[in-house]
Amino acid sequence: MDFRLDFRRYRLEFRHPVRTSRGAWTAREGLFVRLERPDGTVGYGEAAPVPLFGRETVGEAEALCRSLGDRVGEQVLAQVPGNLSTLRNALGCALGGAAGAPRHRSLGVAALLPSGRAALEDAPPKADAGFRTFKWKVGVGAADDERAMLDDLIGALPPGSRVRLDANGAWDRKTAERWLGCASERPVEFVEQPVAPESKGADDTLLGLAADYPVPIALDESIADEGDIVRWLGLGWRGYFIVKPSLMGDVQGALGKLAAAHARVVFSSALETAMGAQAALRLAFAWPGKMSALGFGVWPLFADSRFDGPGAAPFIRIEDVDRINPEDLWNALS
């Protein structure tokens, strides 16, 4: 069977620049792909590589699409090089890669708090709105100051709340040890990426820290694609895996391995548009393991709100996911 392939490249400004370890990120770039079957049915997918990871660029994905021509067969994935993970993901979605039946009607979402003292003002209204999991960026200011603020933050939250601390790899081992000791005695769900994956001996440090402290550690920057998931499963990682489904070339395969290992997974946004987020969220709703609050509290995200997913609420319902219409997003680019 032949499909008609179309693709559209996009560049969408964020409402506010996203701060990263390498400076401000002001706009998201990616591609939408569209596959039309001879019977007229259509599938869509989004390829949104993260420039920081440097494994794939939008330009490479676009060039590959152009080289495929406007007619492709069902074996099209075999023509996509392994490093173009998000393009494989997009074409897999457009081919109708099924997420499986939903096992949940509604899933909790983690509230994103700003770094530093601003979190103390931001958290109470979010708690009033119903959020009970709060993600706080740390490793931005001085570690001692931030640690002193943690108790103020916890004190500002309702009983039963849990805090995720995301260091984005900012700490050295000594600093990480102090934080993990402190977090182990507090309602901290996990500490995300205490040390950077590219720091010397990072894997051993992470494994050592995980063995030494009761508070779980979550890997985020350490897992850029499914190869990293396989590697960390092989290392016997028992902490959390932050999974951004949109970045995985063979996302079903990666999730299958995580499920077989009874791994603890947090489904998260890669700051893609609602098109890619719909596919990612469907996988989250079909996840057979224990569910942690979703890392999808990112919207509103784009200056053009047509590309946003469901707005920041403490829960996302399956109806919210089903309501996203990829055809509308495709047309919004024309």
Ligand code: MG
């Ligand atoms: Mg993170």
